[in-house]
Amino acid sequence: MMFEPEIVRSYVAELVPNSNILTNEDLVRGNYGMSNDERRVIISSLNELIFMPKRVRQLLYSENNREMVSGTKLDFEIRNFLRISSSLVAENIGGDGANEWQNQTYKKIRNVLAAEGPYGVLYGRNSVVELLQIDMKSQFEVKEKLLVPYGNDNLELGIRTLKYGQSCELDELWEVNSGFESLFESILNIQNQITKFSLSENFRTFHLYIWSDQPLVNFQPSLIKEAISECIISSPKSGIHLAKVLLFISTNRFSSNELKSFKEKEMLALKRALPGGRIFLSPGENEEIFLDPVKKLNRPNSVFESKYLTDAVERVNELGISEFRLLDASRAVIESTQDLVRASCFAIKSECWNGTWAKSLEVDGEQVII
Amino acid sequence: MKFPLSESNSLSIDADIRLVNDGEFPMLLMNLLTANSNEGYKIAAMRIREYLRPNEDSDDYYNCINPGWFDDLQNEKIDYTTCIYCGYRKNCTINIEQQNYIEIVPFGNARIPSRNFINRQVLFPIISTIRSNTDPFFGFSMRAGSTRKLYLLTQTLFDSIFPNKSSINFQFDAAIGYDMPTGKAIWPIDQQFLEIYEQITGIINFEIIGKQGIMDGNLTSIDRKCLLDVAIMNGWIKDSDDGEVISELELLCSRLILVLKSKSMIYYFNKLANIQMTPILDLPYVSSGSGHLNLVLRWLELKPLDIQIYLDSLNDDLDESNHCKIVSKIFPLTVTEVPQGLVSLYPRFPAIALSPPHELDQIEIEQPACRIIDVVEHKGIERMLLLDCLGIDLGQVI
Numbered sequence: 001m002m003f004e005p006e007i008v009r010s011y012v013a014e015l016v017p018n019s020n021i022l023t024n025e026d027l028v029r030g031n032y033g034m035s036n037d038e039r040r041v042i043i044s045s046l047n048e049l050i051f052m053p054k055r056v057r058q059l060l061y062s063e064n065n066r067e068m069v070s071g072t073k074l075d076f077e078i079r080n081f082l083r084i085s086s087s088l089v090a091e092n093i094g095g096d097g098a099n100e101w102q103n104q105t106y107k108k109i110r111n112v113l114a115a116e117g118p119y120g121v122l123y124g125r126n127s128v129v130e131l132l133q134i135d136m137k138s139q140f141e142v143k144e145k146l147l148v149p150y151g152n153d154n155l156e157l158g159i160r161t162l163k164y165g166q167s168c169e170l171d172e173l174w175e176v177n178s179g180f181e182s183l184f185e186s187i188l189n190i191q192n193q194i195t196k197f198s199l200s201e202n203f204r205t206f207h208l209y210i211w212s213d214q215p216l217v218n219f220q221p222s223l224i225k226e227a228i229s230e231c232i233i234s235s236p237k238s239g240i241h242l243a244k245v246l247l248f249i250s251t252n253r254f255s256s257n258e259l260k261s262f263k264e265k266e267m268l269a270l271k272r273a274l275p276g277g278r279i280f281l282s283p284g285e286n287e288e289i290f291l292d293p294v295k296k297l298n299r300p301n302s303v304f305e306s307k308y309l310t311d312a313v314e315r316v317n318e319l320g321i322s323e324f325r326l327l328d329a330s331r332a333v334i335e336s337t338q339d340l341v342r343a344s345c346f347a348i349k350s351e352c353w354n355g356t357w358a359k360s361l362e363v364d365g366e367q368v369i370i
Numbered sequence: 371m372k373f374p375l376s377e378s379n380s381l382s383i384d385a386d387i388r389l390v391n392d393g394e395f396p397m398l399l400m401n402l403l404t405a406n407s408n409e410g411y412k413i414a415a416m417r418i419r420e421y422l423r424p425n426e427d428s429d430d431y432y433n434c435i436n437p438g439w440f441d442d443l444q445n446e447k448i449d450y451t452t453c454i455y456c457g458y459r460k461n462c463t464i465n466i467e468q469q470n471y472i473e474i475v476p477f478g479n480a481r482i483p484s485r486n487f488i489n490r491q492v493l494f495p496i497i498s499t500i501r502s503n504t505d506p507f508f509g510f511s512m513r514a515g516s517t518r519k520l521y522l523l524t525q526t527l528f529d530s531i532f533p534n535k536s537s538i539n540f541q542f543d544a545a546i547g548y549d550m551p552t553g554k555a556i557w558p559i560d561q562q563f564l565e566i567y568e569q570i571t572g573i574i575n576f577e578i579i580g581k582q583g584i585m586d587g588n589l590t591s592i593d594r595k596c597l598l599d600v601a602i603m604n605g606w607i608k609d610s611d612d613g614e615v616i617s618e619l620e621l622l623c624s625r626l627i628l629v630l631k632s633k634s635m636i637y638y639f640n641k642l643a644n645i646q647m648t649p650i651l652d653l654p655y656v657s658s659g660s661g662h663l664n665l666v667l668r669w670l671e672l673k674p675l676d677i678q679i680y681l682d683s684l685n686d687d688l689d690e691s692n693h694c695k696i697v698s699k700i701f702p703l704t705v706t707e708v709p710q711g712l713v714s715l716y717p718r719f720p721a722i723a724l725s726p727p728h729e730l731d732q733i734e735i736e737q738p739a740c741r742i743i744d745v746v747e748h749k750g751i752e753r754m755l756l757l758d759c760l761g762i763d764l765g766q767v768i
Binding site for chain 1: 496504506508509510541543544720727730731733735736741743744745747
């Protein structure tokens with residue numbers, strides 16, 4: 001295993017200056033970083049990918065991480081919303097029931113925050129408010145009720161009328177029912193805080209699992225930079241905890257070092273990588289595509305027909321990963337020629353399934369079934 | 371075998387702590403805190419224990435239950451003060467019934483490895499800096515941190531209880547549960563579909579399945595492509611099959627879509643059919659068709675008995691004999707009866723795999739009925755799974 005966290009750390013620090021960079025050592029010491037003020041980047045070795053689902057859940061649901069929201073304005077507004085709605089719920093089901101509902105709803109909100117981020121508090125299947133549509137086809141209008149569900153009943157906050165096809169924000173056009181003004185206002189306050197949080201990319205964690213078959217110093221610097229940047233800066237906007245595997249692999253020709261292979265546990269860890277990633281091609285300065293003027297002119301097409309690519313395929317087979325999902329990349333890109341190095345290499349980047357369900361219809365595996 | 375989740379705190383709530391008023395005690399504590407090896411920690415813990423052991427005798431004193439941890443052959447009596455400063459308090463099971471603990475229950479041939487191995491390598495590999503150990507299933511189980519049973523069984527036994535009858539091409543990463551009668555994993559859409567299905571089967575009989583007034587498939591081009599992808603993925607059609615098989619599949623799906631859209635059903639399924647479904651995440655397939663086609667495809671897989679009802683409804687119709695022959699060939703009936711009163715749907719259990727080093731490559735980290743959240747190498751002869759059954763009594767399932 002070749003893993004040089006300090007070198008990766010320096011690249012990350014250069015690319016994302018305002019990030020909170022952690023390693024496995026930090027996590028073991030209980031230092032999870034505070035991700036509310038800085039984007040969190042965790043650098044781990046590939047063999048740690050094997051227990052990634054456990055680590056992610058511990059990070060997302062741990063008391064430490066809850067501090068991310070505790071004491072913030074969003075938390076204050078959520079508590080205020082629960083306090084007001086609980087007093088209204090108490091009128092129907094009594095104080096004890098209302099208290100229980102309040103506690104359970106607060107726990108649920110914490111889980112939603114952990115799995116979906118602040119947006120999930122008011123939007124989506126697990127939101128604390130619900131929109132009920134009443135179809136009025138004859139009038140070409142739709143009426144919507146704003147509800148706060150509790151037990152088998154709802155608090156009905158207000159009603160609004162929309163034309164068919166009219167798009168409308170959650171906080172617009174409501175006729176608020178008498179007695180529910182303060183509860184409605186508390187929802188607007190949560191909405192404002194969510195907007196502030198959502199505008200901030202810093203709420204996200206990027207967990208990089210990195211492996212290389214020789215010291216990183218032998219790889220093209222722009223390749224390392226581009227691959228790490230792709231993991232953090234160019235990452236899709238979904239999910240608040242993203243786990244990525246990043247492999248730096250050399251071809252056998254032009255490599256002066258003995259190249260490492262995957263250990264059994266690392267091979268197992270690679271099974272967590274999903275298809276649809278990216279392959280970065282970085283042929284070395286001694287490849288014929290740079291030495292032969294015709295081939296040099298024919299780039300990038302000549303790269304795909306070169307000995308370099310045959311070597312890369314051979315190396316993939318030698319490492320025993322040709323059948324893995326991470327090889328099913330959606331795109332291959334060729335690195336720039338500004339900082340060519342001797343070693344011919346390539347990098348593979350792939351997202352890993354972390355089981356936080358941010359993209360699916362489910363929030364938590366257990367919540368759906370039981 | 372029981373493992374405490376939190377420090378022993380129930381020795382005696384009202385017991386007085388003896389005042390230890392001299393300068394040596396802080397030094398001993400400091401030795402314990404700064405120990406940088408297991409041996410160093412043990413020596414520091416032994417010194418504190420000896421230092422704090424009461425000198426006089428009393429009926430309130432008791433014997434340590436783990437004298438071996440301190441190489442203490444005499445095992446003279448100790449008291450609450452000795453215990454409260456014990457270096458191994460988080461591992462001690464004294465009065466464990468009164469604190470939160472994990473009990474590991476072996477099934478079949480599974481042999482529990484040593485207590486030390488389970489403690490250090492499997493359950494609590496990261497030394498906790500707080501007063502309780504971090505539950506390994508924290509975030510996966512609502513019961514994490516509380517007293518409960520974890521089950522240890524061999525992978526072979528697990529496979530025999532929860533066989534995998536899903537398509538070999540399915541990726542189980544996002545599957546959420548396991549359907550016992552069919553032996554297949556289920557995805558978020560399936561769970562919602564099955565909920566509605568169970569709700570309505572008591573009301574509506576699926577006798578309405580039939581020709582639905584059509585003799586040829588009428589799927590949209592997108593649905594036809596999706597059906598073809600799924601049929602290949604599931605092995606419903608083979609290289610040697612001619613176009614007739616896919617035509618009959620199209621006809622079957624077209625008819626079943628009409629069943630879901632029929633007056634008596636549309637109320638139940640329309641909302642579900644119109645929500646966004648992400649391939650691989652909400653469904654097992656790599657491509658997605660219309661919501662109704664997606665539901666029909668899952669219906670075919672999860673309720674194969676209804677295909678029999680469908681075929682029976684066409685039994686006397688000679689014009690349908692070829693269609694019935696092909697459909698029955700694609701969907702041979704393989705359903706296991708679940709005894710009355712037993713659960714047929716299970717969540718995917720989180721599990722820690724224990725594997726001999728030479729079998730690591732055989733581990734499937736995403737299985738239909740469980741998801742492996744960690745892998746630990748051990749010297750046993752067989753792969754084993756330590757399961758959190760999320761409140762389900764595995765004994766009853768077996």
